[in-house]
Amino acid sequence: MNLFLTISFSSIASGLHNWLGTTIQSHMLAMVTEMVIAGLCLLVFLVPLCFVLGYMERKVAAFMQIRLGPNRVGPKGTLQIVADTVKLLFKEGLTPNASDKFLFNLAPVILVVTCMLAIAPIAFARDFQIWDLSIGVLYVSSISSIAVIGILMAGWSSYNKYSLLGAMRSGAQIVSYELSVGLSLISIVILTGSLRMSDIVMSQETGWWIFRGHIPIIISFVIFLIASTAEINRAPFDLAEAEQELTAGFHTEYSGMKFAMFLLAEYINLFIVSAIAATLFLGGWMPFHIGHWEAFNHIMDFIPSSLWFLGKTFAIIFIIMQFRWTFPRMRVDQLLTLEWKYLLPISMVNTILVTVMAIMGWHF
Numbered sequence: 001m002n003l004f005l006t007i008s009f010s011s012i013a014s015g016l017h018n019w020l021g022t023t024i025q026s027h028m029l030a031m032v033t034e035m036v037i038a039g040l041c042l043l044v045f046l047v048p049l050c051f052v053l054g055y056m057e058r059k060v061a062a063f064m065q066i067r068l069g070p071n072r073v074g075p076k077g078t079l080q081i082v083a084d085t086v087k088l089l090f091k092e093g094l095t096p097n098a099s100d101k102f103l104f105n106l107a108p109v110i111l112v113v114t115c116m117l118a119i120a121p122i123a124f125a126r127d128f129q130i131w132d133l134s135i136g137v138l139y140v141s142s143i144s145s146i147a148v149i150g151i152l153m154a155g156w157s158s159y160n161k162y163s164l165l166g167a168m169r170s171g172a173q174i175v176s177y178e179l180s181v182g183l184s185l186i187s188i189v190i191l192t193g194s195l196r197m198s199d200i201v202m203s204q205e206t207g208w209w210i211f212r213g214h215i216p217i218i219i220s221f222v223i224f225l226i227a228s229t230a231e232i233n234r235a236p237f238d239l240a241e242a243e244q245e246l247t248a249g250f251h252t253e254y255s256g257m258k259f260a261m262f263l264l265a266e267y268i269n270l271f272i273v274s275a276i277a278a279t280l281f282l283g284g285w286m287p288f289h290i291g292h293w294e295a296f297n298h299i300m301d302f303i304p305s306s307l308w309f310l311g312k313t314f315a316i317i318f319i320i321m322q323f324r325w326t327f328p329r330m331r332v333d334q335l336l337t338l339e340w341k342y343l344l345p346i347s348m349v350n351t352i353l354v355t356v357m358a359i360m361g362w363h364f
Helices: 009-023 027-064 080-090 101-118 136-145 147-157 161-192 197-202 214-231 256-281 294-300 305-324 332-360
Strands: 123-125
Touching: 027 080, 027 101, 027 256, 027 305, 080 256, 101 136, 101 147, 101 256, 123 197, 123 305, 136 147, 136 161, 136 197, 136 256, 147 161, 147 256, 161 197, 161 214, 161 256, 161 332, 197 256, 214 256, 214 305, 214 332, 256 305
Parallel strands: none
Antiparallel strands: none
């Protein structure tokens, strides 16, 4: 039986809150304990998730290049990523003598923490959400933009010209592409009239917005995929860590578990971007419904809501992973030209079209 289908997160939270309230006298201490437990549960979910995405990354690369990929360590190479993690655990973490030690060690922590915070409003299944914020979309956009501080901090504190150049590139890239990402999200907010993730999912009960919103929403979805891929520094927009030019970019000087934390943050960001796209454009955990086709919709409801959400999310992850092996890396000037001369103007015009469509009621 599916866990997310049978257990409500709100019921778990209420039971835990009542138990801690009777066990711990201090309200503040009970609340802090709840937050710590939620964080530990999130880590238990995210670490295996990153193992799965690391294995998937290599298998998708092998699929695109018509080869096998990892196939030695464990069945079908499934333990290869575990072996790599063990290697990083035992690898010595070096810190450059001239670096700012405090900021150098703090940078990867900031990246991972911001990623974990951004997951809070995402609904993994029906009534299974850490924090159902009334400003969920705005919250995710705001928190995810903090990640650039960690990248800039890592590049500057390393006292390495390659790291600094990679960090500067990343800063310019993230700040630029955030505009197109934001305008793409605004398109869905205009149609639903709410920033709350649960409201956006429920508004797609009779059909996902990518089908009901006509061509303007399809354009928003495509722009979101392109711009968010650039925002998380994945190929073909990985100018911040272009190995032919910058060795490894902003994390050139990192090794051991600090380097592993950058990888962890990259995969968590990939999951978050795909989950947001699935939630806003593809209905999130909502099954595939067609208008008032009661019989068809009833059959779709038999599939657990968590499987709908994970299936959509991993389909988008697969598409983003394919980008790496489909398109060549862009130059810096091409990267910024694509955003400021093409994506941003198209997004602005498209937002106006969506607004008119919402006012006139032209969507399904």
